[in-house]
Amino acid sequence: xxxxxxxxxxxxxxxxxxxxxxxxxIDATSVRALALLGRALxxxxxxxxxxxxxLDAQMGAWxxxxxxxxxxxxxxxxxxxxxxxxxxxxxxxxxxxxxxTVMRWxxxxxxxxxxxxxxxxxxAKRPAADQIEALIARLGLPTRIGQLGIERSRLATIAxxxxxxxxxRTNPRxxxxxxxxxxxxxxxxxxxxxxxxxxxxxxxxxxxxxxxSRTGSRETARAVTASKRARPGPCPKVSARSSTTRTLASPS
Numbered sequence: 675x676x677x678x679x680x681x682x683x684x685x686x687x688x689x690x691x692x693x694x695x696x697x698x699x700i701d702a703t704s705v706r707a708l709a710l711l712g713r714a715l716x717x718x719x720x721x722x723x724x725x726x727x728x729l730d731a732q733m734g735a736w737x738x739x740x741x742x743x744x745x746x747x748x749x750x751x752x753x754x755x756x757x758x759x760x761x762x763x764x765x766x767x768x769x770x771x772x773x774x775t776v777m778r779w780x781x782x783x784x785x786x787x788x789x790x791x792x793x794x795x796x797x798a799k800r801p802a803a804d805q806i807e808a809l810i811a812r813l814g815l816p817t818r819i820g821q822l823g824i825e826r827s828r829l830a831t832i833a834x835x836x837x838x839x840x841x842x843r844t845n846p847r848x849x850x851x852x853x854x855x856x857x858x859x860x861x862x863x864x865x866x867x868x869x870x871x872x873x874x875x876x877x878x879x880x881x882x883x884x885x886x887s888r889t890g891s892r893e894t895a896r897a898v899t900a901s902k903r904a905r906p907g908p909c910p911k912v913s914a915r916s917s918t919t920r921t922l923a924s925p926s
Contacts, residue, residue: 677813678766680715683735684708684806685769688777688791689748690741692784694846701790703740708794710734712809719813750776752842756835761824770815771822776845777803783847 687704690696711734717727741747753776754768763771781788781803791802795809810817819829836842 675764675766677715677718678764678770678815680711680718680731680735680766681773681806681810681813681815682766682769683731683738684711684715684809685750685754685773686741686747687711687734687738688773688802688806689750690738690745691791692748692780692787692846693741693745694748694844695746696787697745700741700745703737705790705794707734707737708791709796710737712795712805715809715813746844747841748776748780748845749836749842752839752845753832753836755839755841756832757819757824760832760835761822761828763822763824767816767822770810770817771819774803774807774810774817777806780845780847 684707687707690700691704691708693700710730714727714730714734717724718731721727750769750772754765754772757763757768757772758765777788777791778801781801788802789798792798792800792805795802795805797805807817816822
């Protein structure tokens with residue numbers, strides 16, 4: 675649980691950095707989180723009694739969480755929620771088996787951001803997805819859905835369930851349902867996944883803001899945000915302070 679939660683924190687940092695509405699503050703905390711977690715989890719794998727490594731990992735997890743509700747995540751989070759709900763896979767383990775595959779799929783749309791991830795993890799010349807996959811394996815955690823005992827026949831159902839989760843629709847590189855199924859199939863295989871050939875629409879990302887050239891992505895992010903805010907709640911109480919002045923008092 676401890677180790678897979680650490681990978682979950684890596685996941686938060688990666689998808690915050692690659693988000694379609696990323697922002698400079700979250701970029702900075704994400705990069706720092708990746709550096710702390712990459713070193714700390716490696717040290718912990720060597721010596722589980724290394725308390726300094728545990729502290730660094732907790733600091734990294736805290737920094738990685740800064741993107742929660744501040745940036746839109748991508749397909750790893752969306753498909754992971756569907757996988758967990760459908761097949762009872764623990765939250766952190768969904769990150770282990772899906773994050774490297776989704777990173778490879780998004781590489782075309784997020785090359786500068788994934789270069790930052792690679793450098794933060796310690797090897798700027800090695801693909802970020804390869805580094806994270808190697809780290810997960812070194813921690814003794816699964817890297818493929820196939821290691822979880824889930825039948826391939828469930829993949830189509832999981833992919834369709836993922837479409838109900840907003841983060842699949844805010845992934846930096848869009849894909850049709852057939853490609854989502856192929857992505858899950860790649861994550862099921864025990865071999866390194868190959869580039870997917872299905873048609874796609876890459877989303878351009880402007881560092882620190884959603885640019886006007888990404889109208890579709892911006893409108894998707896707005897729609898997702900609006901849906902989150904449109905949850906019904908208690909009506910505010912109106913209290914009269916005078917015969918002519920009324921103020922809204924928030925419910926306690």
